[in-house]
Amino acid sequence: MQQRPESTDRPDNRAAGDAAVPIISLRDIRKTFHRGTLAVEVLHGLSLDIHAGEFVAIMGTSGSGKSTLMNLIGLLDRPTSGSYRFDGAEVSALGPDARALLRREAFGFIFQQYNLLPSESATANVEMPAIYAGLPRGERRSRAEMLLTKLGLGDRMDHRPTQLSGGQQQRVSIARALMNGGAVILADEPTGALDSKSGAEVMQLLHDLNDQGHTILLITHDHEVAAQAKRIVEIRDGLIISDRMQPAPEAAAPPATPPVPPKRPQRGRGSGYGLFDVTEAGRMAVQALRSNLLRTLLTLLGIIIGVASVVAMLAIGEGARKSVLDRISAMGTNLLLVRPGAPNIRRADGITATLVAEDAEAILSLPNIAAAVPEYPGSVTIRVANRDYSTVANATTADFPKAHDWPVQEGLFFNSEDVKSYAPVAVLGLTVVKNVFPDTPDPVGRYVLLNNIPFQVIGVMSAKGATPWGADQDDIIYVPLTTGTLRLFGQRYVKTITVQAEDVAKIDATQEAVRDLLIARHKTEDFQIRNMASIIATATETQNTLTILLGSIAAISLLVGGIGVMNIMLVSVTERTREIGVRMATGARRLNIMMQFNSEALAICTLGGLIGIAIGLGTVWLFATLGRPVVYSPEPVLLAFFCAFATGLLFGYLPARKAADLDPVVALAAE
Structure with missing residues (x-):
């Protein structure tokens, strides 16, 4: 689709510099934004020439593409296709640093919201472009003070933006735009946030800058503001529908000042990186x-x-x-950890499978046993809406909180009936909650998918923190033993049995009793028992x-x-x-x-x-x-x-x- 200019009644007798190569030349510029799989073309093959020394208003309603065009001209963005020549040189394909150098030397930006750094003084804000140009501190401060004084802010140099009025802030923004020369001034709705008096003052400053030879590009939706420019380019739906020169006032004389030429980045002015x-x-x-x-x-x-x-x-x-x-002692000194350990009894896939849940039930019948908890931990992926998180699920029994002295913070832990009935319920650790329910303070009652199997959250464990070796104990999910071994892991053996002794003084005798019981049940010693009290003694030595x-x-x-x-x-x-x-x-x-x-x-x-x-x-x-x-x-x-x-x-x-x-x-x- 081609652009349809309403009129192009621009005279041929341009100011000096205009008759040469346009300072800005756009040819068949297209810009497409992608939102996921959706592609939206904002500029549709737009072409435009702007000569040095012109005062051009680019006017259009919200969504017309005028701001996108300004960003492309100012090298803040790049076109999807088309040619952009600045001062005769192609710049559409420049890399980020080359574009930054050209912005530094050729453009000055004036924003509707001023975009001043709140922690810096007016002078420091104006100095900013010169810092990146490599200008020594004394020189750039002198130039900043000169510009601020010229713009009527000589008594406000040390004030921060919050101490300045809107009009004064916009003057600081203009001074910043001129710091490195500002051959081309891009003014994006410069009067939009100002009262009528301040707006008129800013527009007069833009006219003065244009009279001094600066090329002015004014982005606006206001017809009255646009009418003050010498040329109006109107955009609608990404196309130029009108490009016309404004009639010059009868008494107006041609400006005596030639257009300000853009500087070319020099290595001596900071193109390289140094001290x-x-x-x-x-x-x-x-x-x-x-x-x-x-x-x-x-x-x-x-x-x-x-x-x-x-x-x-x-x-x-x-x-x-x-x-x-x-x-280490805080982990519990009255625990026995029973794990499969016979090296010669292994399944074909290499997994040791010698302990079953019935072993825990048998251990519970021994004296001095407070709890015997079978456990089968394994990796799972939990999904909530479109959020996935990899963690560990521990299939266990209702006595787990008692054996590990780990209470539930919210909701409930599953009970024996849940284990018997293969209930699809889960209790989450705090780390899992933070990752899959970042915006939900209480996930109890919600449903999650564990390996694509639905489970209802019935509780959240209290914070346990890290183990002495740095593992996050809260990064875990607890499910009933029957449900986990059948539906999540497809195994009927367990990986460990945690045994809690009632009297830690008798823990050695209890360990022997557990050992004898399991040998009697298995007809061989195909397991290992770790005594936490012994571990602490060994660690001390x-x-x-x-x-x-x-x-x-x-x-x-x-x-x-x-x-x-x-x-x-x-x-x-x-x-x-x-x-x-x-x-x-x-x-x-x-x-x-x-x-x-x-x-x-x-x-x-x-x-x-x-x-x-x-x-x-x-x-x-x-x-x-x-x-x-x-x-x-x-x-x-x-x-x-x-x-x-x-x-x-x-x-x-x-x-x-x-x-x-x-x-x-x-x-x-x-x-």
Whole structure:
């Protein structure tokens, strides 16, 4: 479908520079947006020429495609097909960094909502494009102050956007657009958020800029605003339906100033990456962290704790060892774990199958037995609506909460009747709930699919946390033994039997009784029994193993701190999406954005590492003062600091890359 211009009564006697190659030349531009499998073409083979020094209003109703056209002209987006030549050179296929360089040197953006950084002063907002152009700090500050003074904001340079009126904020936006020259000014509804007086002032500024030789592209839906331009291009449904010149006032004289030519990116002005970029990234990172001190301090806390724990745990072996033993003891000292163990009795598929649920019933009849719980854990996929999650289902009996001292937080655990009747019910761990019901506070009563078999959720287990070796005990689903072995796993044997002794002092005798019973039932010793009390005694004697474990726990705490940094940085990227879009629109390249956000993570981890070392050494000193044996050594300190530094690089990379990979036009549209 071809565009249908209503009229093209533009005279041939253009201003100097217009008679040459158009500064903007679009040919058969099409833009298609994809929403899943649906493709929507917004621009339908549009062609347009704009010469240097023109004042063009691109007018259309909402949804006409005018904003999409502006984004394409400003290199914030790229066409699906067609040719876009800027100042005679094809630019439609340029890569992200090349487009950023051209935006930096040729375009200035004026947005309806101003898009000023709230944490920066008016001067700092105006300076932003020059930072990415590699202009030294003193030079760019002088130019920013000159532009603000010229626009009547000489007494508002140190004010933040919240301290300025709408008209003043738009003037700051105009100054920012002119910072690198702004041969082409793209003004997107510049008066839309202003009162009539401020709007008139902004339009007068645009006229003044046009008289000085700047090419002005005004995007608007307002006929009165568009009428102030020298040329009006009207768009409807992705097509140009009218392209006409406005009649010049009788007294109007041709402008004496020639059109402002676009600059060409030069390597000396920041096209490469060097010390300047790193320094500026660090400065902006510190400024961003200072603007949200509370979040920075909370993020620092994770790194501080991690580093301090590395230093303290490696120096205070006995205290750390006691902490680990306490965690192991919390699992239960009165438990016997019966597992299949005869190496010569295996099924053809390699699975050991020597224990059955009837063995647990027989064990329950022995003296000093409080509970005997058969269990069959296996991998399953839980599905809720269109959300899938892989976890572990444990087919067991109603005595499981009693044996493991693990109560239900919400709802109920299944009972013996549910087990007997093969009831399709399930009790979820908290990690599973968080992953499959993120927006549902109480999943009890809901239905889920386990391996495509429907189960009703009747309860949610209380938080159990991680095991001493780091496994998430809350990432599990409990189902009746009969239902699970029949419908989920198709097996009648069990993988373990957990036996709870009533009196831990008699647990060794109880272990022998269980052993004798199972030998009598199986006619052979095809199982193994692990005594939790014996495990604790063995762990106490294994000093070297626990020393390694202490170091591992300290490393995990630092890892958790690093994950916290990554999480906060990801949140920061989400919250600052529009800021990222503004920085890209003013010339920031992908590496500029990556360096800024990675520098923030690195600054947090480095500072947190230094503070953590101080706290860790203080803790060691305190323990030494209290008479505990400690060993001062520089190796753990250096290791802890290196780990903190590496954590900043590693866990800052993903958020930084996410920020750098944002599409400028999408980022600018973020709320």
